[in-house]
Amino acid sequence: MSNEKIVEIRKLSKTIGKKQIIKDLNLDLHKGEITGFLGPNGAGKTTTIRMMVGLMKPSQGDILIGGKSIRTDFEESIEKVGVIVENPEMYKFMSGYKNLLHFARMHKGVTKARIDEVIQQVGMQNRIKEKVGSYSLGMRQRLGLAQALLNNPEFLILDEPTNGLDPAGIREFRMYLRKVARENDVAIFVSSHLLSEIELLCDRIAIIQNGELIDIKNVNEHQQSRYYIEAKPADQAKQVLEEIGFTVHPHENGYLIDTEAEHIPGAIKLLTAAGVDLYAVQPHRTTLEDQFLEMTGGGEIAQAHTK
Amino acid sequence: MLKLIQNEWMKLWSKKATWIMAVLLIVILLANAGITKWIESTSPAPESDWQEMATMDMMMYQDQLENSDLGPAQQEYYEGQAAIAEYRLANDAAPFKIESLQQQVLDGHMMLSLVTLFTVIIGAGIVAAEFSQGTIKMLLTRPVKRWKILTSKYITTMLFGLVFAILTFVSIALFSWIFFGTGDGTFLVWNGSEVVEGSYWAEALKLSALSLASTWMIGTFAFMLGTVFRSSSLAIGVSIFLMFVGVQLVFLLQDFEIVKYYLFTHTDLTQFYTGFMPISDITMTMSLIVLAVYFLIFMLISYWTFSKRDVTA
Numbered sequence: 001m002s003n004e005k006i007v008e009i010r011k012l013s014k015t016i017g018k019k020q021i022i023k024d025l026n027l028d029l030h031k032g033e034i035t036g037f038l039g040p041n042g043a044g045k046t047t048t049i050r051m052m053v054g055l056m057k058p059s060q061g062d063i064l065i066g067g068k069s070i071r072t073d074f075e076e077s078i079e080k081v082g083v084i085v086e087n088p089e090m091y092k093f094m095s096g097y098k099n100l101l102h103f104a105r106m107h108k109g110v111t112k113a114r115i116d117e118v119i120q121q122v123g124m125q126n127r128i129k130e131k132v133g134s135y136s137l138g139m140r141q142r143l144g145l146a147q148a149l150l151n152n153p154e155f156l157i158l159d160e161p162t163n164g165l166d167p168a169g170i171r172e173f174r175m176y177l178r179k180v181a182r183e184n185d186v187a188i189f190v191s192s193h194l195l196s197e198i199e200l201l202c203d204r205i206a207i208i209q210n211g212e213l214i215d216i217k218n219v220n221e222h223q224q225s226r227y228y229i230e231a232k233p234a235d236q237a238k239q240v241l242e243e244i245g246f247t248v249h250p251h252e253n254g255y256l257i258d259t260e261a262e263h264i265p266g267a268i269k270l271l272t273a274a275g276v277d278l279y280a281v282q283p284h285r286t287t288l289e290d291q292f293l294e295m296t297g298g299g300e301i302a303q304a305h306t307k
Numbered sequence: 308m309l310k311l312i313q314n315e316w317m318k319l320w321s322k323k324a325t326w327i328m329a330v331l332l333i334v335i336l337l338a339n340a341g342i343t344k345w346i347e348s349t350s351p352a353p354e355s356d357w358q359e360m361a362t363m364d365m366m367m368y369q370d371q372l373e374n375s376d377l378g379p380a381q382q383e384y385y386e387g388q389a390a391i392a393e394y395r396l397a398n399d400a401a402p403f404k405i406e407s408l409q410q411q412v413l414d415g416h417m418m419l420s421l422v423t424l425f426t427v428i429i430g431a432g433i434v435a436a437e438f439s440q441g442t443i444k445m446l447l448t449r450p451v452k453r454w455k456i457l458t459s460k461y462i463t464t465m466l467f468g469l470v471f472a473i474l475t476f477v478s479i480a481l482f483s484w485i486f487f488g489t490g491d492g493t494f495l496v497w498n499g500s501e502v503v504e505g506s507y508w509a510e511a512l513k514l515s516a517l518s519l520a521s522t523w524m525i526g527t528f529a530f531m532l533g534t535v536f537r538s539s540s541l542a543i544g545v546s547i548f549l550m551f552v553g554v555q556l557v558f559l560l561q562d563f564e565i566v567k568y569y570l571f572t573h574t575d576l577t578q579f580y581t582g583f584m585p586i587s588d589i590t591m592t593m594s595l596i597v598l599a600v601y602f603l604i605f606m607l608i609s610y611w612t613f614s615k616r617d618v619t620a
Contacts (some may be wrong), residue, residue: 053448055618074451083448089441094321102317105310106449
């Protein structure tokens with residue numbers, strides 16, 4: 001990972017009518033890094049992505065890709081970007097090959113040899129001459145990936161890329177993206193509402209709510225070690241644990257304590273000595289889902305802001 | 308830009324509908340020639356004397372010339388026609404029969420309204436279809452500015468109209484040659500001072516080129532509607548409706564000054580050479596200026612909406 005900045009989002013805002021959809025968004029993306037983009041429905045994920053690829057114009061602020069502004073140097077900035085927006089819609093009445101040829105002609109320096117290479121990469125050589133109308137969703141998704149890779153992008157943007165793929169397809173897709181990021185040093189920006197998917201795929205996660213970026217975190221960041229203890233009678237257990245000096249949080253049928261592994265055997269001894277019956281003692285790892293729900297307040301649909 | 312046009316052309320001809328239109332055009336022209344032949348063979352016109360016809364024509368033209376409210380273009384037309392009829396009688400130079408390759412080619416420009424119809428369908432759909440298919444997202448996320456994409460689409464529409472016009476012309480020549488063969492006669496033109504023999508091919512080409520002005524304007528109008536409303540059915544419907552009703556409105560408006568600035572007063576440029584002018588005091592220059600202004604307005608609206616629009620669907 002070279003950690004070289006490829007995309008800089010600067011004070012990005014979008015107002016539609018009187019409603020501010022995106023507020024002062026700042027975000028950097030680096031080469032070789034996969035960044036997930038999470039947020040509840042209506043938080044502004046799709047709007048942000050559409051501004052990044054030139055489908056919508058920012059009301060304020062700018063997006064620099066490879067140092068070129070998308071507002072003033074559209075062609076130069078978008079030259080190195082590969083895009084998959086939701087389900088890639090292709091020209092159904094043409095063959096897969098003609099679709100690729102069509103998009104290749106819109107980029108500089110994409111040769112016939114490069115088209116064949118991409119077809120090989122996504123493993124579509126057997127059916128590329130057939131009409132897209134006859135493809136399954138998985139095939140279309142692969143063709144969508146192929147068109148996004150045609151121009152050897154330095155930056156890939158994917159909006160809900162795994163919509164409608166089966167688990168095997170999702171896995172294959174994930175492996176492929178990881179490979180591209182590592183081998184070609186490509187920055188990847190993925191929006192999705194499949195949290196587990198994002199957790200498996202991404203190095204870094206940006207969370208958006210009500211049009212504001214509320215957090216950016218690395219996926220494998222060291223987590224506070226926590227343990228879950230279930231014991232009866234519960235009150236007595238709580239009392240014992242508090243006497244030891246742990247902070248106790250009620251959780252499901254028992255308690256969560258923040259502590260390191262070495263303190264656990266001692267705690268168990270004290271609990272049994274106090275006559276408490278232990279039902280469960282286990283390490284507790286918060287999933288991304290828990291964190292996400294915690295941060296976005298239950299993931300309910302973002303309220304309309306009419307301040 | 309050439310590559311973009313190549314793309315549009317490839318998409319256009321990858322659709323079955325485009326091929327159906329081409330086949331339909333040829334079938335209609337074939338049927339037209341066939342029916343003319345059939346009528347001729349079942350109820351042959353009485354061996355009418357062309358001299359008699361020419362005498363009648365001459366009288367009619369001279370009658371028209373007495374009429375005071377003729378425009379300059381009409382004046383010239385009737386003078387020319389009268390002179391030609393007179394010349395025919397004096398020099399025993401027969402005109403072409405209707406059932407001949409030459410006369411069919413000369414009248415060929417009247418068939419170009421079919422081309423307008425097909426151009427409207429293509430022009431209305433070429434932008435709108437990208438939105439309805441969802442492919443607009445794939446198209447606009449390329450390193451190509453929007454105005455270039457729109458230009459390639461516009462040029463493709465006009466190219467389509469031109470190809471269909473050529474197809475019409477060639478079909479008419481071919482079918483009338485098969486059904487009627489070349490007839491005897493001379494083609495005469497009035498050059499302003501005397502009657503001379505002219506080339507009927509050149510005349511046919513001139514009239515066809517002038518007819519294409521209406522294909523161009525109505526095609527551009529449909530293109531604009533398709534771009535602004537992103538619905539090809541709406542654009543096709545409104546354009547075809549106007550194509551028929553727009554011309555009728557000229558007659559309704561003929562007493563008002565505004566009719567001189569009305570698009571459909573000017574779309575038929577052949578009117579300066581065929582004598583049929585609903586509004587007689589307009590000139591070719593004026594028509595060309597009015598058409599150019601409408602064209603610019605249509606283009607401005609198309610480009611402005613297409614490049615400003617946020618794509619959300």
